[in-house]
Amino acid sequence: MPPSIHPVDLIIALREKHLTPAIVFLTSRRACDEAMQAFDHSHILLPPSRQQAIATVLEKVIAQYPSIAEHPLIPTVQRIGVAAHHAGHLPSWKIAVEELMRHGCLDAVFATTTLAAGVDFPARTVIITQSSIRKSRDFMDLTIGEVQQIAGRAGRRGKDLVGFAIVTPSPYIDLNVLTKGFTGHPEAINSQFLISYPMVLNLLKAHPLDQIQPILAKSFAQFQLNQRAEVLERKLDDLRDQMEPFGPRVCTDWITEWQTFDQVRRQKSHRAPVRRHEPPEVAARFHFLTPGRVVGFARGRGVVLRQYRSKGQKSPMITALRQGGGITESPASTVTEVSDRILDCVDAPVYPWCTPESVEELLQHLEELPTRLPELPILIPKDNEPIPDAVVQTLGDFACPTCPSRSACQRDYPLASKLRQEQHRHLKSIQALRTSLWHRFQEKIDVLQQFGYLTPTAHLTEDGEWARLIRIDHSLLITELLRADAFNGADPAMLAAVMSSIAHDDDRPGAFPRVSSGLASLLGQVRKLAASLSPHEDPPLLRADIAAVTERWIGDPSLTWIGLCKNTTMAEGDIYRLLARTLEFLSQLHTLKGTHPGLADSASRAIAALRRGVLEELP
Amino acid sequence: MTTEELEQLLVQQPIALLHRLARGRVQRHFRAGKRRLIEVLLRHSAENRAGFESDLLTLIGERQTRPAPPPQQTPAARKPKPSAPPRRAPHKPVEPESQEPAITLSSWLEGLGVPPSKTFVPDAWQDDAIAKLREGDVVVSVPTGSGKTYVAVEAARRAIAENRTVIYTSPLKALSNTKYTEFSKIFGADQVGILTGDRRDNGQAPLLIMTTEILRNLLYDAGGGEIDVRLDTLGLVILDESQYIADPERGVVWEETIIFCPSQARLLLLSASIGNPHDIAEWLTSIRPTPCHLIRHSTRTVPLRAGYLHPNGKLTPLFRTVGIPHGHPGHLHPEAKRLFLQYEDETLPSGRRR
Ligand SMILES: Nc1ncnc2c1ncn2[C@@H]1O[C@H](COP(=O)(O)OP(=O)(O)OP(=O)(O)O)[C@@H](O)[C@H]1O
Numbered sequence: 001m002p003p004s005i006h007p008v009d010l011i012i013a014l015r016e017k018h019l020t021p022a023i024v025f026l027t028s029r030r031a032c033d034e035a036m037q038a039f040d041h042s043h044i045l046l047p048p049s050r051q052q053a054i055a056t057v058l059e060k061v062i063a064q065y066p067s068i069a070e071h072p073l074i075p076t077v078q079r080i081g082v083a084a085h086h087a088g089h090l091p092s093w094k095i096a097v098e099e100l101m102r103h104g105c106l107d108a109v110f111a112t113t114t115l116a117a118g119v120d121f122p123a124r125t126v127i128i129t130q131s132s133i134r135k136s137r138d139f140m141d142l143t144i145g146e147v148q149q150i151a152g153r154a155g156r157r158g159k160d161l162v163g164f165a166i167v168t169p170s171p172y173i174d175l176n177v178l179t180k181g182f183t184g185h186p187e188a189i190n191s192q193f194l195i196s197y198p199m200v201l202n203l204l205k206a207h208p209l210d211q212i213q214p215i216l217a218k219s220f221a222q223f224q225l226n227q228r229a230e231v232l233e234r235k236l237d238d239l240r241d242q243m244e245p246f247g248p249r250v251c252t253d254w255i256t257e258w259q260t261f262d263q264v265r266r267q268k269s270h271r272a273p274v275r276r277h278e279p280p281e282v283a284a285r286f287h288f289l290t291p292g293r294v295v296g297f298a299r300g301r302g303v304v305l306r307q308y309r310s311k312g313q314k315s316p317m318i319t320a321l322r323q324g325g326g327i328t329e330s331p332a333s334t335v336t337e338v339s340d341r342i343l344d345c346v347d348a349p350v351y352p353w354c355t356p357e358s359v360e361e362l363l364q365h366l367e368e369l370p371t372r373l374p375e376l377p378i379l380i381p382k383d384n385e386p387i388p389d390a391v392v393q394t395l396g397d398f399a400c401p402t403c404p405s406r407s408a409c410q411r412d413y414p415l416a417s418k419l420r421q422e423q424h425r426h427l428k429s430i431q432a433l434r435t436s437l438w439h440r441f442q443e444k445i446d447v448l449q450q451f452g453y454l455t456p457t458a459h460l461t462e463d464g465e466w467a468r469l470i471r472i473d474h475s476l477l478i479t480e481l482l483r484a485d486a487f488n489g490a491d492p493a494m495l496a497a498v499m500s501s502i503a504h505d506d507d508r509p510g511a512f513p514r515v516s517s518g519l520a521s522l523l524g525q526v527r528k529l530a531a532s533l534s535p536h537e538d539p540p541l542l543r544a545d546i547a548a549v550t551e552r553w554i555g556d557p558s559l560t561w562i563g564l565c566k567n568t569t570m571a572e573g574d575i576y577r578l579l580a581r582t583l584e585f586l587s588q589l590h591t592l593k594g595t596h597p598g599l600a601d602s603a604s605r606a607i608a609a610l611r612r613g614v615l616e617e618l619p
Numbered sequence: 620m621t622t623e624e625l626e627q628l629l630v631q632q633p634i635a636l637l638h639r640l641a642r643g644r645v646q647r648h649f650r651a652g653k654r655r656l657i658e659v660l661l662r663h664s665a666e667n668r669a670g671f672e673s674d675l676l677t678l679i680g681e682r683q684t685r686p687a688p689p690p691q692q693t694p695a696a697r698k699p700k701p702s703a704p705p706r707r708a709p710h711k712p713v714e715p716e717s718q719e720p721a722i723t724l725s726s727w728l729e730g731l732g733v734p735p736s737k738t739f740v741p742d743a744w745q746d747d748a749i750a751k752l753r754e755g756d757v758v759v760s761v762p763t764g765s766g767k768t769y770v771a772v773e774a775a776r777r778a779i780a781e782n783r784t785v786i787y788t789s790p791l792k793a794l795s796n797t798k799y800t801e802f803s804k805i806f807g808a809d810q811v812g813i814l815t816g817d818r819r820d821n822g823q824a825p826l827l828i829m830t831t832e833i834l835r836n837l838l839y840d841a842g843g844g845e846i847d848v849r850l851d852t853l854g855l856v857i858l859d860e861s862q863y864i865a866d867p868e869r870g871v872v873w874e875e876t877i878i879f880c881p882s883q884a885r886l887l888l889l890s891a892s893i894g895n896p897h898d899i900a901e902w903l904t905s906i907r908p909t910p911c912h913l914i915r916h917s918t919r920t921v922p923l924r925a926g927y928l929h930p931n932g933k934l935t936p937l938f939r940t941v942g943i944p945h946g947h948p949g950h951l952h953p954e955a956k957r958l959f960l961q962y963e964d965e966t967l968p969s970g971r972r973r
């Protein structure tokens with residue numbers, strides 16, 4: 001049996017059951033193209049009337065977008081009534097396919113999941129062949145929301161009484177992901193509030209520094225952080241109740257008093273008091289690495305089962321249950337991420353420090369956790385000093401040994417101090433939740449001050465005034481390039497070429513034309529600068545082959561679209577997207593005409609040269 | 620278990636089980652073929668052999684407790700078949716399983732067809748959404764294909780009639796282009812404009828289409844003092860596909876747009892079904908001058924059915940019921956379950972038969 005159904009058989013089966021028109025979601029563009037090729041030797045042939053209907057619709061689309069007149073897929077589409085639709089195609093071709101589908105001319109479209117969002121592209125049936133999709137270079141299970149968006153394309157209002165979402169397996173499919181997706185509630189969505197340099201500059205342009213915090217407070221990010229803080233505040237109320245019996249005694253702050261006394265007693269009994277030299281962030285985090293806490297390691301996630309200090313060095317250690325079932329003991333410093341999630345775990349006095357059932361449950365929960373968890377914002381204190389020797393010397397000054405409430409203190413101390421620690425932890429978390437956005441904003445301010453875009457009082461400098469107009473990815477690199485006068489003397493083609501190598505973030509390999517020597521050396525400079533900025537901004541890929549495509553297109557006005565495509569192995573749709581994004585970047589440079597007239601002029605000439613042929617067809 | 624025994628046991632398992640075992644242990648395990656996967660798993664198992672073995676045994680146990688396929692089918696499922704099974708096996712009645720009988724294919728397919736054409740009558744939620752915009756902002760979270768565009772169009776029509784500017788944003792340029800064509804047909808070409816980074820087509824029209832980033836930039840410019848006069852007359856901002864607010868890279872643009880949206884303009888957020896639309900509505904209420912109304916429902920207008928199509932061409936319902944059993948992912952149709960188990964047993968990534 002083949003690992004998945006043959007595309008021709010699939011279409012025959014769907015037609016026979018009257019389940020057309022259908023959208024067949026496949027894992028990759030290649031799979032879509034191969035599915036189309038599978039029809040080359042099939043006997044499927046549409047009746048002449050339907051072929052004519054397709055031709056009529058296509059004629060109309062071609063009149064508007066001449067670039068697709070010669071599209072190599074037209075004969076196949078007309079013959080079999082099936083088409084492919086994916087990001088490798090030109091937008092105009094995708095519009096043609098959408099139009100054909102809307103007119104009911106097609107029986108099926110092979111598509112990638114990019115089609116799932118928004119495009120009005122309905123069908124009677126949706127065929128699902130996968131349970132995961134490629135996201136930022138890795139495969140991830142589809143979320144419930146995604147499954148429902150994909151399946152939801154089935155059943156057209158006014159044209160269908162019912163819609164059908166049909167799973168047909170291919171290797172690696174996980175049916176559970178899909179059945180959960182069909183039957184479940186979509187996930188809650190979370191804010192992804194990235195603070196960028198242009199955001200900081202534009203906010204500070206419009207508002208003085210002391211008004212920024214209230215503005216950040218209006219974000220959905222802060223709204224959700226507040227929700228989490230409120231949960232903690234309720235816990236804090238509970239703790240306050242539990243602390244009731246441990247109020248002031250002979251001394252007001254008996255817990256601290258007893259703690260210090262107890263600690264000093266112990267320190268004194270050691271000949272050499274242990275000094276802990278641990279980085280403040282490890283120390284700050286260690287409080288939170290309590291049993292049940294979900295944490296991230298360099299590889300995979302885990303749940304903390306126990307925290308302890310190692311015998312010799314007294315360094316902070318944790319025992320953790322790792323994804324996949326491993327139980328590891330490792331220094332607390334190996335934890336890379338402390339999530340705001342605590343799983344229930346029943347502790348036990350011996351290894352693995354919780355009950356076997358609990359281990360099972362934790363593992364189960366670990367697997368089921370969403371891929372992204374809110375991180376616990378942790379404030380890192382500046383000082384975390386051990387008790388000064390002076391205090392140790394004055395042990396005699398403690399009243400505890402003879403105090404009437406000594407036995408009560410000794411008895412209650414473990415619980416009281418545990419509760420109080422928890423209180424402190426929550427208080428710190430709440431404080432961090434309330435201020436984390438502001439801190440992140442301030443970090444960006446620091447960098448912008450360091451580079452001279454902001455004054456020490458957080459006003460825009462002369463450079464900041466124009467830099468705020470660059471509101472695209474890699475804005476710091478671009479503005480630094482301008483300050484370094486990197487484009488002085490660069491012609492429009494070279495300027496556009498560099499912009500496209502900054503704009504392009506796809507690492508799909510391919511073979512491309514060579515760059516001119518001028519461009520090669522300019523790209524070398526850009527790379528160097530990008531590397532030096534890497535602590536403050538992730539460097540772009542800066543691919544020379546990508547730059548070369550743009551340089552060719554602008555440098556040679558007689559080059560046709562087909563000619564350009566022949567020069568590279570990139571898909572048409574990718575070249576189009578590359579040039580469209582380059583246009584976007586160039587148009588931002590064009591806004592700098594007040595301060596950088598030469599550059600703006602070069603940018604607008606590049607835009608004019610770039611916008612021709614296919615790139616002129618759509619706004 | 621010796622390493623050899625362990626390897627033996629792994630070899631005997633279907634690839635799907637190996638992938639399940641590899642989750643969280645092996646990165647990018649989807650890419651690996653069976654041999655490679657076993658190799659990597661063995662190497663990995665050294666880290667925590669006991670845990671690994673117990674996981675493996677649990678997974679094998681789980682498989683065995685699943686209902687066994689009917690006896691006469693078992694040999695076929697276990698052994699390589701001499702030839703591909705007949706593409707369209709004669710339809711056999713499905714064995715009823717335990718409690719309630721599972722649905723048959725024919726009743727699953729029943730009702731398929733084209734509804735009689737009706738004059739357009741807006742749904743109650745659509746009218747409601749448009750009405751509520753009079754009082755304040757509105758968040759609409761309804762399933763895909765429900766008719767959110769109608770709400771956008773009618774709301775825009777009203778605002779235009781009151782001489783207000785309307786901005787419609789979408790996350791994708793492709794979608795903007797489609798809507799440009801669609802709205803131009805509805806309102807007339809002179810009433811609709813589109814803005815991109817370097818082009819303004821009919822930028823003086825009362826209804827402007829752009830990506831959310833472009834609107835955010837306009838709002839930045841307004842904040843910096845370069846007021847595009849038209850923002851003064853802005854009456855309505857429609858953010859389509861606003862579930863994009865959770866996009867890891869671009870989500871922040873939706874937040875900025877909403878935060879800086881002029882207070883005299885109404886906001887209309889159109890979103891696919893999400894888990895917490897009330898959070899969005901509550902958030903808007905907390906930062907905007909007027910309260911925000913949430914319009915939400917989760918029933919699909921055109922009911923959806925789920926099916927399973929075996930690679931040999933056999934079609935069966937996916938669930939025991941005609942419709943989708945919400946909240947019961949386990950209510951699989953016995954036939955679908957049997958066929959899928961068979962699939963897992965037989966498929967190797969290379970496409971060879973075992
Ligand atoms: N009240 C109605 N009665 C009948 N048909 C309707 C009604 N409202 C909308 N439709 C039709 O439903 C179809 C889908 O509408 P629309 O594209 O607006 O859905 P949507 O909610 O925006 O979906 P998506 O999530 O895909 O963006 C359109 O063809 C539209 O004409």
Ligand SMILES: [Mg+2]
Pocket residue numbers: 118767768859
């Ligand atoms: Mg829509």
